[in-house]
Each structure stands twice: as C-alpha cells, then as structure tokens.
Amino acid sequence: MMFRSLKIFNYRIWFLGALVSNIGTWMQRTAQDWLVYDILTDQNAAAMGIVMALQLGPQLVLAPWAGLLADSRDRRRVLLATQLSMALLGVGLGALVVTGAAELWHVYAFALALGVVSAVDAPARQSFVSEVVSEKDLPNAVALNSASFNGARLIGPAVAGLLTVAVGPGWVFMINALTFGAMVLALVNMRSSELRVLPKAPPGKGRIRAGLRYVRYRPDLIMVMLAIFIVGTFGLNFAVYIAAMARTEFGQDAGIFGLLNSIMAVGSVTGALLSARRDRPRLRFVFGAAGLFGAACALAGLAPTLELFALALVPVGLFALTLMTSANAYVQTTTAPVMRGRVMALYFAIFMGGTPIGAPIVGLVSDSFGPRWGLGVAALSGLAAALIGAVWAWRAERLRLSYDRSSRRRLRLVRAPEKQQGPDA
Numbered sequence: 492m493m494f495r496s497l498k499i500f501n502y503r504i505w506f507l508g509a510l511v512s513n514i515g516t517w518m519q520r521t522a523q524d525w526l527v528y529d530i531l532t533d534q535n536a537a538a539m540g541i542v543m544a545l546q547l548g549p550q551l552v553l554a555p556w557a558g559l560l561a562d563s564r565d566r567r568r569v570l571l572a573t574q575l576s577m578a579l580l581g582v583g584l585g586a587l588v589v590t591g592a593a594e595l596w597h598v599y600a601f602a603l604a605l606g607v608v609s610a611v612d613a614p615a616r617q618s619f620v621s622e623v624v625s626e627k628d629l630p631n632a633v634a635l636n637s638a639s640f641n642g643a644r645l646i647g648p649a650v651a652g653l654l655t656v657a658v659g660p661g662w663v664f665m666i667n668a669l670t671f672g673a674m675v676l677a678l679v680n681m682r683s684s685e686l687r688v689l690p691k692a693p694p695g696k697g698r699i700r701a702g703l704r705y706v707r708y709r710p711d712l713i714m715v716m717l718a719i720f721i722v723g724t725f726g727l728n729f730a731v732y733i734a735a736m737a738r739t740e741f742g743q744d745a746g747i748f749g750l751l752n753s754i755m756a757v758g759s760v761t762g763a764l765l766s767a768r769r770d771r772p773r774l775r776f777v778f779g780a781a782g783l784f785g786a787a788c789a790l791a792g793l794a795p796t797l798e799l800f801a802l803a804l805v806p807v808g809l810f811a812l813t814l815m816t817s818a819n820a821y822v823q824t825t826t827a828p829v830m831r832g833r834v835m836a837l838y839f840a841i842f843m844g845g846t847p848i849g850a851p852i853v854g855l856v857s858d859s860f861g862p863r864w865g866l867g868v869a870a871l872s873g874l875a876a877a878l879i880g881a882v883w884a885w886r887a888e889r890l891r892l893s894y895d896r897s898s899r900r901r902l903r904l905v906r907a908p909e910k911q912q913g914p915d916a
Contacts, residue, residue, distance in 0.1 A: 493767045496632040501681045502623045508677025510639045512574070515670025517647025519581060521752060522660035523598065524730045525652075525745045526588065529738060530660070531595045536735045536862075538595065540854030542602045543730065544847035549606040550613070550840045551847070555699040558836025561614040562829065563691050563698070567678055570619060573612035574674045580605050581668035588661030613843070614836035621823065621831060622687045633820040634767035637812055642760050652749020690829045702833030705826075711774065712825070712834070714883045715818050716841045718781055718876040724845030725872035726784065727811060728853045729755065732791075732869065733804075735862035741797045754801045758808030763816055772820040778880030780814035785873025792866030810873075815842075 496502045524539060532538045560569060584601045587593040624632045654663050706712050729752070737748045762780075766772075787810055791803035819838070826834045857865035 493631075493764060494635070496624050496628050496635055499624055499628070499685075501685050502620075502632060504677045504680060505620075505623055506635060506639055508674040509636065510643055511673035512670050513640050513643030514647045514650075515581075515667035517643050517752070518651035518654070518663050518670075519667040520730065521648040521651035521745075521749050522655050522663035523584075523602075524734055525655055525748060526593075526660045527595065527598055528734045529745065531593070531598065534738055535854075536731050536739075536857040536865075537851060537854040539731050539734060540728070540850035540852070542598060543728065543850040545599055546602040546606040546609070547843040547850075548847040549603070549610040550843040553607065553610040554614075554836040554840030555702070555833070557611045558614045558702060558833035559698055560611065561618050561832030561836065562702075563832075566615045566619040566622065566832075567681070567686075569615040570612065571675060571678055573608050573615070574671045574678070576608045577605065577612070578668045578671035580608070581664050581671070585661050585664030585668065588659065588664060590661075593661075610839075613839045614832045617819070617823065617835045617839070618832045621828065622689055623681075625687070626824070629824055630769065630771055630820040631767050633823060634763050634769075634816050637816045637819075638760055638763035638767065640763075642756070646753070648749040648752030648756070650749070652746040655745045655749070689831075699833070702830055702837065705830050706834060706837060709825075710883075710887065712822060714880060715774070715777055715821060716838060718777060718880050719815075719818050719838070720841045720845050721876040721879070722781055722784065722811075722814060722872050723842045724849035725853065726788065726869040728846065728850050728865075728869070731850060731854050731857060732862060732865055735857045735865060736791075736800060737797075739857075740862050741800070743797065747797075751801055751804060755804035755808040758805035758810075759812040761805075762809040762812030766813060766816040766820070772817045772824065774821065774880070774884065776817040777814060777821065778877050778884065780810045780817060781873045781880065782877030783873075784810035784814055785870045785875075785877065788866050788873060789870035792863045792870060818842075 497506060523542070527539050527542055528534055528536070580601055584593070584597070587597050620632050620636065621629055651660075651663050654666075706716075733751050733755070734748055737743045737751055741747075766776075769776075784807065787803065787806040791800055791807055794800035794803050822834060822838050823831060853865050853868055856868055
C-alpha cells in the first residue's frame with residue numbers, strides 16, 4: 492500500500508510538518524539562487540556553485556561527528572535544536588536583504604552557517620524515521636519523505652519565483668523562517684510512548700572508526716555510495732543548470748526559473764510515489780535509475796526550445812528521485828540500527844559533500860562553454876555511475892550470457908556455477 496505509513500499518528504504529523512517546512516526550504520533555495528545569479532552578480536553561474544559548495548561542504552568535514560551524535564543522543568532533541576537554528580539563519584539573511592545591506596559575501600557566510608547546521612540535521616533526521624515507523628514500513632516512509640520533499644518542490648519554487656518578482660527575495664527568506672515552526676510543532680506533539688526505542692552507540696573510544704569499518708566490509712554499500720558520489724557531485728546541481736538555461740539560454744526571468752523547478756518536481760514526486768509502492772529497495776533500481784537519469788539530462792541539454800526543455804525536466808526529476816530514494820532506502824534498511832546514524836552521515840557526506848567539488852566545476856563549464864555543456868556533464872555522470880554499477884554487479888553475482896534455443900528468451904543472464912575444488916585443494 493503506497494501510503495501505509497500515514498496510518499501511524501507520529502509519522503502523519505511528522506509528514507505534515509516536514510511538508511510545510513520543505514515548502515519554505517524550496518522557496519528560500521529558489522530565491523537565494525536568483526539573488527546570487529541575477530541580483531548580486533551579473534549572471535555568474537560560478538558564484539552559484541560557490542554558494543552550493545559552502546552550503547554542502549560541511550557535510551564532508553562534520554559527517555563522522557554528526558553521525559555519532561545521531562547514534563548516541565536523543566534524535567528528537569537534536570532535531571529541535573537544528574530546526575530552530577535554521578529558522579534564525581533565515582531571519583538573519585532575510586533582514587540583510589530586506590534592508591538592502593546584503594552583499595555576496597553575506598550570502599556566502601550564511602550558506603556556510605546553514606551547511607554546518609544541516610550537516611548535524613541530516614543524519615539525525617534520516618535515522619529518526621526508524622524510531623517513528625517499524626522496520627517493515629521504513630522503505631515506504633523513506634519514499635514518502637521524498638514525496639513530501641519533492642511535493643514541496645512543486646509549490647515552493649513557483650511561489651518563490653512570483654514573490655521574488657513582486658516583493659524581492661528578502662521576504663521569501665522571512666517566510667521560510669516561519670515554516671520551520673511546523674516541524675518544531677510536529678516534534679513537540681509526537682506521542683513519546685509510540686516511538687520505537689532503538690539501541691544507542693555505547694560510550695567509549697573508537698565509535699567513529701567502528702562506523703567506517705562497518706561500511707568497509709559491505710561492498711554493496713560502497714558501490715551505492717560510489718554511484719551516489721558521482722551523480723551527486725556532477726549531476727544533481729539543478730540550481731546551476733536550470734538558472735543558466737532559463738536566463739542565459741532562453742532569456743527568462745525569476746518566475747520562469749521557479750516554474751521550471753516546479754515542472755521538474757512533477758517527475759520527482761512521481762519517482763518518489765513509485766518507490767513507495769515497492770516492498771523493499773533493490774540495487775538494480777539504483778544503477779538503472781542512474782543510467783536513465785544520464786539519458787534524460789542529455790535530452791534536456793539538446794532541447795531546442797524552452798517548452799521542450801521544460802518537458803525534458805520531468806524524466807530528469809523522475810529518475811533522479813528514483814536513484815536517490817532507492818539508494819537511501821537500501822542503505823537504511825540493510826544497515827544495523829546501532830550503526831544507522833553513522834552510516835547515514837557517511838552516506839550524506841558522500842552524497843552532498845561532493846558538491847563543493849562538482850558545483851564550481853559545472854558552473855565554470857556553463858560559463859565557459861554554455862549551459863548545455865553543463866547538462867552534458869550531468870549526463871556523463873549518470874551513465875558513468877550506471878556502468879560502474881553494472882560491471883560490479885556482473886562480477887559480484889558471477890553473471891554470464893547464456894544462449895538457449897528451447898527458451899522464448901534465447902539470450903539471458905544466468906549465474907555462473909561455483910568452481911568445484913579438487914580433493915587436494
């Protein structure tokens with residue numbers, strides 16, 4: 492059942508609180524991207540890449556400690572602290588913009604501060620879901636979380652685009668600060684007696700190394716994280732691609748930029764809901780979605796008109812979300828609960844932390860050769876991740892092609908038989 496997790500009271504209010512908060516987050520992202528690209532700079536995609544790098548870079552540095560915090564502390568209290576901190580940052584940046592005092596370095600500073608708070612928030616938020624629902628319902632809850640995040644993407648960018656044109660980006664930041672209240676109310680009003688009590692990381696030294704050691708002996712997790720790193724670094728820089736295509740390639744304003752983000756979210760929500768129907772995530776969905784994402788980005792980069800570009804963004808969103816949701820759910824559901832916070836922190840460090848490398852590079856490619864070449868980089872990232880995953884699966888599963896005349900599917904993949912050892916082996 493697609494929406495079965497919503498029958499649980501705690502998850503239901505969590506979902507609603509997250510939906511409101513996510514709408515505000517997408518509003519701020521859209522307004523901030525346009526503020527940097529068209530107000531504080533002269534359509535500088537590289538500056539947008541720097542903002543993304545500062546906002547996501549702390550994931551790389553703080554991941555081990557953030558994951559340990561999620562595994563050893565009360566996750567609900569950690570989330571209350573991070574949500575209130577992000578609200579204050581929204582008010583601060585909004586005040587600077589509204590008063591006309593904002594400069595580019597201010598945006599850089601607030602992006603870095605938000606990145607630090609988000610680095611702590613991400614593993615706590617992801618692993619907290621396993622306290623709200625059962626292990627059986629966890630893949631469904633993860634997929635619905637993605638649907639919430641991308642459902643907000645349908646609304647937030649379009650509203651932000653209109654408000655940015657009407658009243659300016661500063662008031663958008665202020666509104667976003669208010670939306671964090673929905674998440675705080677959800678956390679405060681949860682029924683503590685209905686939350687699952689999961690084991691915490693025991694005190695002592697070596698707890699961070701234990702998490703890294705756990706992943707080291709899980710080649711399947713390593714391959715998922717490698718695929719996510721490649722696509723996350725060079726493929727998921729949507730703010731850079733869409734802003735550059737909207738403004739530089741097609742000569743549109745902030746309203747169209749927000750609308751294009753919302754159109755892509757149609758595909759993203761569809762991908763999340765399709766993932767919610769699956770009982771358990773599979774590796775083939777991860778690597779298959781990576782390849783299809785690459786193909787969709789190639790089509791978007793070749794689109795000759797704004798209308799065709801907008802249409803191509805739907806499969807881009809669909810396959811990107813299928814990849815992200817399948818990878819997230821696979822890592823969570825196959826990881827021991829006591830290790831979940833540390834493993835998810837590492838996952839998000841690899842997923843989001845690659846942006847400081849990729850976003851400026853993609854921005855420079857877009858500035859130097861045009862935004863279509865930037866989308867070409869995204870296409871190559873998806874195809875490379877799919878190829879690496881396919882080669883690994885071929886070797887790990889000992890697959891080979893078999894020809895059978897008696898079968899309707901004459902050419903098919905089968906597992907090679909185990910090698911028999913001789914008596915003297």
